[in-house]
Amino acid sequence: MLGSQCAASEPVPAHSLWRGQDMSPNMRGALLMTGSMAAFTCNDTVVKLLGSEMPLFQILVLRSGLSAVWIYFLARRLGALHLRFGRRDRMLVALRCLSEIGATYFFLTALLNMPLANVTAVLQMLPLTVTLGAALFFGEQVGWRRMLAIGLGFCGMLLIVRPGPDGFTLHAIYAMAAVICVTARDLVTRRMSSHVPSLTVTLATALSVMSFGLVGSLTVDWVPLTTDLGLGLLAASLLVLGGYLFSVMVMRIGEVGFVAPFRYSSLLWALVLGWLVFGDWPDPLTMAGVALVVATGLFTLFRERASRHRG
Template sequence: MALSSNARGAVFMACSMAGFTINDALTKSALAYMNAGQVMFVRGAMTTLLVYLVARHIGGLANLRRLIQPYVLLRIFFETLAAITYLSALGQIPLANASAILQALPLAVTLGAAIFLREPVGWRRWTAIVVGFLGVMIIIRPGPEGFTLASIYVVFSVLTAASRDLVTKRIDPAIPSISVTLLTAASISLAGALLIVPMGGWHPLTWASMGTLFLAAAFLFVGYQMIIMAMRTGEISFIAPFRYTSLVWAVALGMIFFGELPDIWMAVGTSIVIGSGLYTFYRENKRKSESASQSLPVSPS
């Protein structure tokens, strides 16, 4: 039985979150002996090569000139900012904490859709957005004991990633997802090259570090491709909750490979953020159902 567009979008989103989170764990281990700029450059170059080979194999390199359009370039700009800020933070805070803050992304997307796309948002969803961001504040715990600049980097990454997702919806459907992925990976690699010296200079690569970054690049490719396919396949309000699957991966990987145990504040804050997000999706789906029922023709009988 064929899956609906929303079901396919949900599967793409879940696979994307797995790819991104495994990439995060591998990248975090690499950040222990090289700076974020070098990681972006090396991993980005590997990702670009992987995407290029796949795109060439499936014929996705035709009409690359069509990529030079405002929405594609704007998406790449936001994606690059998100990568810089997130990688700058990833080596300084636990993987689960970074992932927990990222759970506010669906709320940020709803906020952006209301402000910039003029989508209707009622007081209940506005309340859920505010409560959700209060949950983020609990996770980062502003104050001498919990607050770090790295946490602010992740918050900024959430805002830029939300902008990226909103722009993705505006890209011409005729443009292949693999082409957008290719240009994005190449742009992030270039940005990383420019940041190597400002972030501390080049560190010699070992076979172990090259292998780690190659695996990270492979999973990053999966994440890139799947999230673009998800955002272009299903309705945002339906597929966005599947972002939360990334937290399961992050907690498990953090405990197994880094010995990171989530504390009570992260658990409480994450529960608030996820609860707010799920309520927002519920209200959005209910609003659409009500609008659809009101638009149905009235029977003359």
């Protein structure tokens, strides 16, 4: 889902799928980030629709299997599929796959039972949780301003999930568990060396999620595939591939401080699609929480950029 780390100094390869020579690198990066968020949010919408007629584990197996096929052929075409990296990186890839399995299960379970915009808004905590995790586990310096922003961001998340008299609902807990898993995934990814091809990692992830779905499928009955369900699964797999492709391309274009905030465009897509497709619109208190999460996330990104420039 995430591709916020950009390498402005790394040139776009000759086989890039879109060059956009008439635009500045920052504008191309912003458009690619927006496209990536649109593709992922549209995928979430399709999966939420499929979930009303198909068990989650069946969705995981079929969508991940189709995605793995697309990723494999793309990786082979680009020559980006190999295991020529060390044992440490292989362990990190395995940890990343486990984190992705947890993130996928918790996120999709929450998605099938909560409004699209609410689940998407909770995931906007990621810039804050990754910053906090880097400080706790990697010893990265985080000033008091960013720590204050992280605290306010968590307050915003509480406004979104709003525990009732009996505490958090199970699905709200799942949404927060997804944030923890994605945070772990991103922190593990930071520790990988540059020798590990992105598409190899992505293929391993898709196969891991598919394998998890196969095990889970032993506990549920599959439903027959109709034309509509088959087309929905095909669309979901292509949207995941498109979102990933755009996120890979954005890593090679523009400045991270300029491009990363466009990640929050996923909220706009979620609000619009949630209203048009499911008839959901967040209440004012939820919107206040969304605004607080976004504001603190943007502040954290800008403070991190300022710290890098000073360094």
